[in-house]
Amino acid sequence: MSPPTRELSVVVPLLNESESLAGLCDGLRKKLDGKIDYEIVFVDDGSRDNSWKVITDLYHEYDNIKAVSFRSNRGKSYSLAAGFIEASGKIIVTMDADLQDEPADILRMVDKINEGYDVVAGWKHRKASLFRLILTKIFNFSVRATTGIKLHDFNCSLKVYRSEVVRNIKLYGELHRFLPVLASWQGFRVTEIKVANYERRYGRSKYGLARIWRGFFDLASIVFIVRYGKKPLHVFGGLGMLFFTIGFIVDLYMTMLRFQGEKIGDRPLFMLGTLMIVLGVQFFTMGLLGESINYSFSDSRESRNFYREVLKHDDQ
Secondary structure (H helix, E strand, O other), X not given: OOOOOEEEEEEXXXXXOHHHHHHHHHHHHHHHOOOOOEEEEEEEOOOOOOHHHHHHHHHHHOXXXXXXXXXXXXXXHHHHHHHHHHOOEEEXXXXXXXXXXXXXXXXXXXXXXXXXXXXXXXXXXXXXXXXXXXXXXXXXXXXXXXXOOOOOOOOOOOEEEEHHHHHOOOOOOOHHHHHHXXXXXXXXXXXXXXXXXXXXXXXXXXXXXXXXXXXXXXXXHHHHHHHHOOOOHHHHHHHXXXXXXXXXXXXXXXXXXXXXXXXXXXXXXXXXXXXXXXXXHHHHHOOOOHHHHHHHHOOXXXXXXXXXXXXXXXXX
């Protein structure tokens, strides 16, 4: 992350949002100009439309815009990680480029940061379809129940962080939606406020059942990382020992039958016991460090490997 030189950095990851970018920039300028020293950091995640040209034009028009372009689509977590690296604000805002977030809410969220909080999450308030509402409520309830973090909306893109929060959290995969969870588990103070949310004006929504489904896998990942990342033997070793013990007891019983003169080589129970022992050993040895190693060796700075182009003014 760049040394803090501004009060606020607005990090905007985007994919194929050329029609929205000028309006987003105009909305931010209307609500933030003259009220706080800020910059906008666009991260183009391999867009195939005219997004990079629009960003380049905005960069030449305004002196508080930075931009990064990826060679190919890497996902929102990598985009945010790149934005965090390039951001130079003491406070970091994340928001989507689709004009669904209200720029005026940013200053209200910054006020909460100034009250002593480290993370302020947005809580969207607008009518949605019944299908989307049910999926969202199930997902948010599951996250609250699993993590103990009492936020109402984990999918809201509008969030505000102190720079030290994003500096201390690694991002990979699709863990971006759980940044407040990871921050809270590291001891940072997290709160939420209600924010406006509008219908998408251009393009097609990227929200759907697949995104919710992936979210449950990501939830399992962060629970494992935090609870067992430094002690994976507690979970994999426990499962391995359970399978091994069951298999050992079964095969011990079959061995006793063999000493009594019975044939056991073609008995399904003998095969089951042997399989359980093999599964136990595999859990204990092969699957032991999978997720932990992935997290420990992932580095948010590797997002720089995907840069195609970077736009910065001389004083940035």
